[in-house]
Amino acid sequence: MTPSLARGLPLVVLALVAFGLPLAVTSATYLHILILLFLYAYLTTSWNLVGGFAGVLPLGHAAFVGIGAYTSTILSLQYGVSPWIGMFVGGLLSSLVGVIIGLPTFKMRGAYFALATIAFAEGIRVMFENIDYLGPLQINGPRGLQIPPLKTGLVHFMFADKEPYYYIILVMLAAVLALTWAISRSKLGYYLVAGGEEPEAAQSLGINVAHAKLAAMAMSSFLTALAGTFWAQFTLYIHPKSVMSLDISFEIAFIALIGGRGSIAGPVLGALLLRPVSDFSRIYFGDTLPGLHLIIFGVVLILVMLYQPRGLQEPLTRLYRRAMGRLIGDRGAPG
């Protein structure tokens, strides 16, 4: 067995486990939790293209989730267009909005950028809450849109069981991870990292940093919007306060930072840790001690940031390398 094959093997095992999981997890509850976990891993991986590689901190990605969710829902409710098609229309639309947001904000640094993206996303949410009709399109203001669970099947992106949703989001996650991996090894990936770390040096090396970031933003907002469609089809009800809430934007950023932003595994690791913390603490304490689950969530955030400020990906990767090294006597490729 060659070392590179050996290093790839755990990935294969992981993929097999993920695909086989519904066989073991028959409870729809846990499947539901897993679906949301993967959904957040997907969202965070999409976010990571900008927030991780490009080295800025966008805190408004919920706007893209909302745009995706609304586009496909409006198209399917009012024009009978399959959500699968609406999904990509939403993606393109969201991409456009992403670029418009990116044009002025990427000139800003640090805190300004974070605050500007919050304001953008909140502004878009407030707009949606104020608009009942946009031309012929029914947005329905704060009341949102409900998707009647009438037609099930792959074409309608609606299923009675959890398994199809599970596989859809799993495939989406796998695809976005593969894409991220490819980008991180591409010219764009190098350019994003360079522009994020040392913009002046990057520019002198032929990199139009703003362009690279815009490209990343376009992709990131496109991908995020796809998850919006998934969200809408999964919960069957959307309104601005749910699909565009600041909580989503924040949670995505938290997952990335806890997992380790700028790495490929980081978002997945972050979701693996934070989602169960949030779900299970709510399940066990939500009724008896209201709010305690959010306190636990806050404590976990603080502890990880204090003891692993670069996220959990770093120590875990070290551990993994060491374990692999023991197993196959390979020191692994340095990063």
Place this chain on the structure above:
Amino acid sequence: MQSNRQLICIMITAALVIAGAHAALAQTTIKVGNILPLSGPSASVGLQNKQAQDMAIQEINDAGGIKALGGAKIQMLYADSESKPEKGVAEAERFINTEKVNILTGAWNSAVSYPVSAVAERYGIPFLVPVSVADKITEQGFKYVFRIAAKDSWWTRDQFAFLKDMEKEFNTKIATVAFVYENGDWGKGFAEGWKKLAQQGGYKVVLDEPYPSTATDLSPVVQKIKRANPDVLFLTSNAADAILLTNTMAEYKVKPKAIIASGGGHADPSFMKATGKNARYLFDIVEWETDVNKPGADKTNEKFKKLYGYNLAGESVDAYVAMYVLADALERAKSTDPKAIRDALAATKLTTGPAMIVGYDAIEFDASGQNKHAALVMIQINDIGKGMERITVWPKVSRRANYKPVFPTP
């Protein structure tokens, strides 16, 4: 800090209770999954609903549980939705699949009740909704959704019927109305109803103003009301904004001939305390009031007040009553099978028992699952010698004896 130590005690106890709860429960329990906003912006109402239902379940179990099922006890499981649809759905899924509940109840926020009703329908688990008022909830063609409270088109209908009656009774002509409401699912629904009714009733709408219920300053809105100078002001508000609006209106001396509120924030127990005399003469529409002329009502309220320190309000009564409707259905279903419970619920005709503290005489569901007798009362907040209280004034048959409503506002 004392409360800190208390907190730790509570936490330890809670952990033990949770650990024990799973093991200790015998087979003969009926599990009810209850989804409520227990944290986040609507935590206040969530808690009121929870406490009312806790009391009802306690009573039912103490009285021997469900006799048709050999004295089976009802076990209530609570989940926190944080007012978020996706969390509500996740909890509904968990209740049904993992906790194997026999019935679902909740979820207060219409935004959470919609998607939860779809989940319940899909699994064929009855979903008994005490208070989400949006019309749509029982108009989806679902078989497993039942609602105790009146739907919002009934609320607005009764508000205008009340206004007409008052005009006649006090010989006062009302020409102009203003609508001010929170910019959400609930407020928008009410405003839509109002607009239609105002047109039918021949009233002139001088102001139609949604406002964000997260607003930190409502004096601009109050100014606007002042300038529009309506005869009657209709309000739909959550608690924080209801308090803010009422106090600010008093400051700016805005006094329309009548203010008609729509429950919710105006019926929140905090409201009376936090507005004091500023809320005097305000009319509010509610499902129930403490002075309702029904046997047992004041005893139930006293018990509740002793337990939790505040009066029962309309929403909590719906929540309370829902548990007795459930118990009644279980007695008749003689089974814990969700389908049987659903059929029993559909055949409900409850006319006796503790549930009959409601202002009307029977609970029956129509084909859509809506409680067709659900009726509303109008109350007026006034001080008649014992501090500010909520006094039922309409319909006239329910009016508190010897009370003459103050209309128009002096």
Place this chain on the structure above:
Amino acid sequence: MKVLEIKKVRRYFGGIKAVENFSLDVAEGAIVGLIGPNGAGKSTLFNCVAGVFPPTSGEIVFLGERTAGLKPWDLCRRGLARTFQIVKPFAARSVLYNVMVGAFAGTARRSEAERRALEVLQRLRMEHLSHARAGNLTIADRKRLEIARALATRPKLLLLDEVMAGLRPTEVDEMVAIIKGLRDSGMTIFVIEHIMRAIMALSDRIAVLQFGSKIAEGTPQEIARDERVIKAYLGEDYGAA
């Protein structure tokens, strides 16, 4: 042929005249040095040439094309590369990664970029550091990394901003050899340097800047003899360095 023509360039910051009426030509294949005391405006001039900010007046012509309106990345793609006086490595990444960033300027293919980067690293005798974290390098290696990155873009004109500051004498010699080697391979080099020994050994021509104005220009020998230069600046420094 002239690779770079600087014509009557002025650069003011508010009321401060950083560069005043500076003209200079850089011929193909030459090494031109730019010296002057601290704050004389050398780096400002470099920044104008590299497109970081435009001159207040005057014009700069690179390879026959006026550079007005061109940004640093445009100039880089046209064959101009530079280093920074204060090194700016992508600290969290490996040396190879750093150099590949530069190499991507000429290719979109990863394998090609890696090949070019390794080639440059070999040339600068630092291939053994390929996998080291850039942030962990010694100052000398960081300076070399700075050059490596610029070289990987395969420039026609290389602007070097004090790449020898802080190096030990043996390292300086090594660097002089490297730069000469670059010129021999056909590259044109425009260099700012403080270390006189190095600049004298290196340059074909030298321009001297003081208070933003050019006070002298010529071969190293001419400069060494120039009265004004000696008076203004060289006298005490020449031997010391």
Place this chain on the structure above:
Amino acid sequence: MLFIIEDTINGILMGSIYGLAALGLTVIFGVLKVINFAHGSLLMVGMYVAYWAVLLTGMHPYLSLVVVVPVMFVFGYLLQDILIKPIFKSEKEVREPITVIIVTTGVWYILDNLALLIFGPQYRNIQDNPLRGKMLEIGDMMVSVPKLWGFFTALATALVIYLFLRKTRMGRAVRATSLDRDAASLQGINQYRIYNIAFGMGTAVAGVAGVTLVPFYNVFPTVGVLFDIKCFIIVVLGGLGSIGGALLGGMIIGVIESVGPQFMTATWTEAIVYALFLAFLFLKPSGLFGVKYDW
């Protein structure tokens, strides 16, 4: 047209209270170069402290400053010392440690929900206090007295902070640290202690803002969230780190919020605030009084 004047005055008064809330945020940012996402929650804590102080002793609401300011200062000081300092120490070379944003957000979640656990979700306010409901009537115009108190408190607080920064030794140390933390520490200034003090000051200012709100506003666990985003907008508008900018930014937002609804619905005004803010961000990213932005 009288109402426009009346609404403008109301906007300036209410806006100065927003500005006061944002002032705490800007003080912290100015020195530590981080955004404190728990700021709204600190305001909430300040409101509860003031609420209980007034309720239990029956003192004048503004007398509670004697309790609120020291309590909040110590609270902020310890918060920074225990939770945020370690991050600064471990990320020395980072100018704006993003991890601090996460830590402060964690603090936000913890504080809001602790308040929910301890005090319950009820909305509280103090009915009998000498300021509640008081209105100043000038001809046909009405001006809220508690907001007027808030306005003067905001100005006074800004002045005190300004004088502290300019005239005291400690203040000069704080300013030196805010300009260049490394140079300051070379001068023998203990930068971490300065951070503690700045954070304590910011927290105390949030407490002062809480005191100005208590006479006419509701106290509840999530009240801080309502002010959070507003504060963010204000500090960016005014220029991060600028004291005058925070006050002026607050007043601008206040005036738009107050006058806007007279021409459109209050919900659209909310949207306009965001739109104007973003437009402003494009035109003058450094804010009204911001130094050339290189934060």
